[in-house]
Amino acid sequence: MGILEGEKVTKFFGGLAAVFDVDFDIDEGEIVGLIGPNGAGKTTLFNLISGSLSTTGGEIRYQGKRISNLKPHQICRLGIARTFQSVNLFGNISVFDHVFLGSICGTASRTKAVDARHKAATILELVGLPARKSELAKNLPLGEQKRLEIGRALATEPRVLLLDEVMAGLTATELNSFTTLIRQIRSGGTTILLVEHVMQAIMAICDRIIVLHHGVKLAEGLPQEIAKNQKVIEVYLGTDAYAER
Amino acid sequence: MLNVNRLSLFYGKIQVLWEVCLRIDEKEMVAVIGSNASGKTSLLNAISGLLTPSSGTVEFLGKGIVKMPAYRIARLGISHIPEGGGLFPDMKVSENLELGAYIHAGEKEKRETLQRVYEIFPALAARAGQVARTLSGGERQMLAIGRGLMSKPRLCMLDEPSYALSPLLVMEVFKAVRDLRDRGTTILLVEQDIKRALEMADRAYLLENGRVVLDGPRELFLQSDHVRKAYLGL
Amino acid sequence: MDYGKGLWTKSFFSSLLVLFLATLPFYMPPYTPLAVTSILMYVVLTVSWAMFCGPTRYMSLATATFFGVGMYTSAVLGERLPFPVVVLCGSLGSFFIGLLTGYICLRLRGFYFAIFTFGLNELVRNFVLWWEGRVAHTVGRWVVLVDSLTIYYYMLAIVVLTVLVTFFINRSKYGLILLSIGEAEEAASHIGINVTRYRIVFFALSCFFMGMAGAVMATKWAYIDPRIAFNPVLNFTPVLMALFGGVGKMYGPIVGAGILTLASEILLSRFPYYYMLLYGSLFIVIISFLPDGLVGLTGRWRRNRGTR
Numbered sequence: 001m002g003i004l005e006g007e008k009v010t011k012f013f014g015g016l017a018a019v020f021d022v023d024f025d026i027d028e029g030e031i032v033g034l035i036g037p038n039g040a041g042k043t044t045l046f047n048l049i050s051g052s053l054s055t056t057g058g059e060i061r062y063q064g065k066r067i068s069n070l071k072p073h074q075i076c077r078l079g080i081a082r083t084f085q086s087v088n089l090f091g092n093i094s095v096f097d098h099v100f101l102g103s104i105c106g107t108a109s110r111t112k113a114v115d116a117r118h119k120a121a122t123i124l125e126l127v128g129l130p131a132r133k134s135e136l137a138k139n140l141p142l143g144e145q146k147r148l149e150i151g152r153a154l155a156t157e158p159r160v161l162l163l164d165e166v167m168a169g170l171t172a173t174e175l176n177s178f179t180t181l182i183r184q185i186r187s188g189g190t191t192i193l194l195v196e197h198v199m200q201a202i203m204a205i206c207d208r209i210i211v212l213h214h215g216v217k218l219a220e221g222l223p224q225e226i227a228k229n230q231k232v233i234e235v236y237l238g239t240d241a242y243a244e245r
Numbered sequence: 246m247l248n249v250n251r252l253s254l255f256y257g258k259i260q261v262l263w264e265v266c267l268r269i270d271e272k273e274m275v276a277v278i279g280s281n282a283s284g285k286t287s288l289l290n291a292i293s294g295l296l297t298p299s300s301g302t303v304e305f306l307g308k309g310i311v312k313m314p315a316y317r318i319a320r321l322g323i324s325h326i327p328e329g330g331g332l333f334p335d336m337k338v339s340e341n342l343e344l345g346a347y348i349h350a351g352e353k354e355k356r357e358t359l360q361r362v363y364e365i366f367p368a369l370a371a372r373a374g375q376v377a378r379t380l381s382g383g384e385r386q387m388l389a390i391g392r393g394l395m396s397k398p399r400l401c402m403l404d405e406p407s408y409a410l411s412p413l414l415v416m417e418v419f420k421a422v423r424d425l426r427d428r429g430t431t432i433l434l435v436e437q438d439i440k441r442a443l444e445m446a447d448r449a450y451l452l453e454n455g456r457v458v459l460d461g462p463r464e465l466f467l468q469s470d471h472v473r474k475a476y477l478g479l
Numbered sequence: 480m481d482y483g484k485g486l487w488t489k490s491f492f493s494s495l496l497v498l499f500l501a502t503l504p505f506y507m508p509p510y511t512p513l514a515v516t517s518i519l520m521y522v523v524l525t526v527s528w529a530m531f532c533g534p535t536r537y538m539s540l541a542t543a544t545f546f547g548v549g550m551y552t553s554a555v556l557g558e559r560l561p562f563p564v565v566v567l568c569g570s571l572g573s574f575f576i577g578l579l580t581g582y583i584c585l586r587l588r589g590f591y592f593a594i595f596t597f598g599l600n601e602l603v604r605n606f607v608l609w610w611e612g613r614v615a616h617t618v619g620r621w622v623v624l625v626d627s628l629t630i631y632y633y634m635l636a637i638v639v640l641t642v643l644v645t646f647f648i649n650r651s652k653y654g655l656i657l658l659s660i661g662e663a664e665e666a667a668s669h670i671g672i673n674v675t676r677y678r679i680v681f682f683a684l685s686c687f688f689m690g691m692a693g694a695v696m697a698t699k700w701a702y703i704d705p706r707i708a709f710n711p712v713l714n715f716t717p718v719l720m721a722l723f724g725g726v727g728k729m730y731g732p733i734v735g736a737g738i739l740t741l742a743s744e745i746l747l748s749r750f751p752y753y754y755m756l757l758y759g760s761l762f763i764v765i766i767s768f769l770p771d772g773l774v775g776l777t778g779r780w781r782r783n784r785g786t787r
Contacts, residue, residue, distance in 0.1 A: 037411045039381030050669060071675075072668040082669055085409075090662035093655065101655050106671030113652065141282035156670055168409040169437050171280045172477050197411050238413035 002027040010057035036212035051075040081158035091138035106156025127151040167198040252301035276446035284455040293325035294318040324398035330389030334378035345395030383414035519634040525736035527688035528717040533726040534657035541596035545573040545686040547708035549693025557623035573690025577683035604709035619704030725772025
């Protein structure tokens with residue numbers, strides 16, 4: 001039994017099954033990649049886990065307890081945090097205050113303001129933004145905005161971190177530093193679930209990969225297995241070039 | 246075909262482009278690369294008339310277009326496909342495409358162009374009646390490019406067509422872009438995926454903080470230490 | 480936020496202003512406190528409106544409802560209870576109705592929230608009209624009179640209270656929380672903020688002060704009926720004044736309400752025929768040049784964004 005489990009998770013939008021009968025079992029400390037074509041249901045699955053959406057069927061369990069229909073803020077307090085596909089920051093709030101807010105509101109037990117400030121400073125160091133702490137979020141370039149979103153999520157002291165396409169739009173060099181950051185986060189004990197299209201990143205950091213297609217789990221396994229999986233190549237990768245690594 | 250000479254652009258008091266020079270000849274594919282906030286999108290916006298530069302000139306087919314309103318620049322034959330597509334979310338695929346052909350009056354011409362776009366992107370044909378908002382990311386990108394093609398442009402400017410697309414779709418999008426080039430459309434490609442951009446383009450310009458720091462054929466870039474370290478992670 | 484010098488200066492001048500207003504009756508003709516009372520009323524309504532709607536960007540058009548509830552409390556209880564208690568009851572009445580309203584329109588945002596609140600006012604107005612007519616058998620009510628000086632000091636105290644509460648909210652984590660709800664509500668809920676709870680509580684809090692003002696002002700107007708108490712125009716006036724002054728900074732609503740009320744009094748007395756025309760034009764001109772409201776002026780002049 002892993003830290004985050006899903007059993008026959010299903011979500012219907014009217015007649016359309018965005019996610020159908022998906023099972024998953026994530027162990028603590030893993031980095032699991034969630035890939036699939038656009039519209040495969042990856043973000044929907046994230047939304048179901050984080051509480052933005054409620055399941056139509058099936059169950060999601062965190063540390064053995066059912067969380068399927070809790071509200072987002074409750075799930076956050078339990079220890080699951082996320083970032084968003086299109087960066088969802090508080091534009092007119094400063095970088096520091098983003099992380100401060102996450103620390104004060106999102107932790108399982110009450111955090112005092114003074115502790116929250118310390119923690120915010122530490123996290124800003126980790127994500128590489130201490131120099132920008134007074135800057136308003138809307139004035140940051142994309143790469144820094146993504147770091148801030150990660151920092152804000154980390155401030156809530158999650159055991160499980162859901163990252164939704166954080167690597168999109170980054171140069172190869174930025175990708176390297178983000179990969180390092182994610183590894184650092186994992187070594188701190190956080191389990192990471194990663195939706196990505198940037199295959200270099202996925203292949204480099206994930207312990208395991210789950211592939212979704214049309215809302216259904218298509219394949220699951222080690223990166224190398226997935227990279228060679230014919231079905232996955234056909235619907236998603238387009239080539240077996242990723243298998244080289 | 247397109248000649249950008251010492252273009253400078255401000256956002257309020259902040260300068261985002263510094264005397265940028267760029268040239269595209271007919272039937273070329275030129276890439277503009279650089280990280281976020283390097284000014285790539287601003288450059289395209291300045292060329293297509295969405296923003297007015299503070300100094301410098303832009304000549305398209307011999308005409309100066311700096312002071313022209315955007316719709317007239319579009320009529321001259323420049324198609325700007327913005328980052329994210331700029332689609333009309335509540336309109337159907339077919340309606341989005343038809344609006345792309347707005348500047349051409351002829352019904353027959355519109356239908357022919359529509360057919361051709363459907364040939365290039367069969368996925369769009371299958372979803373012709375679907376509302377744009379319900380399309381997935383990759384399909385939206387296809388639609389954006391398709392709509393850009395409807396105006397039968399002389400110059401097609403693509404802003405990060407591969408953003409957030411699955412590897413398979415990235416391949417398809419670039420296949421479509423290559424297809425376009427083979428059909429004779431001149432293309433200006435802004436891309437984050439530098440490797441891909443260099444694979445396809447004849448020439449490239451590297452923008453950093455609003456300045457052109459390197460320009461030339463692909464080999465020049467692949468051999469540059471700076472590019473390898475800062476962008477290709479090598 | 481680094482208040483530093485700014486905070487001391489502001490506190491100093493604010494205290495000076497309050498002192499000036501408090502001693503007004505001693506050196507101004509009796510009419511002045513009466514006129515200023517109206518201004519104070521608009522300031523309370525605007526500041527309490529902006530307390531919630533400013534940071535969260537929910538546009539409430541139900542100010543008149545909560546103001547009216549306070550008024551009616553005064554009318555009904557005025558004869559039986561001492562004045563301070565009546566005022567408290569009016570505030571609490573509005574508070575609880577605010578809680579109820581907040582709970583009912585939980586799923587609404589943006590435009591829908593605005594329309595709902597506007598409709599709410601109409602609902603309450605007509606309900607009270609019906610009740611008064613059928614159950615209480617009266618059209619309007621007379622309100623126990625209180626002398627104008629007392630009213631003046633009560634309103635001044637309410638202004639000070641409302642402004643202080645707003646100030647302390649903004650400085651505290653709640654200010655940040657409300658701002659985050661206005662910026663990105665979905666993201667806010669994902670970092671542990673119980674958006675529902677904050678929406679309901681702070682909305683009701685703003686209603687509390689509207690009710691307080693209503694309970695006091697009823698004694699000034701002496702006669703109220705549903706049309707007067709739940710006057711729809713009062714739904715919009717605080718919004719306009721807040722936008723005019725600018726919701727970005729805390730003093731924006733105060734300045735906006737003060738200037739617009741003053742302007743309307745002056746215009747009304749000098750140009751009784753063209754008053755509306757001039758008033759409207761003033762509004763349009765300011766908003767065209769300063770879309771952020773009057774506070775935009777200081778923004779341009781100082782040219783640095785303050786953050787916390």
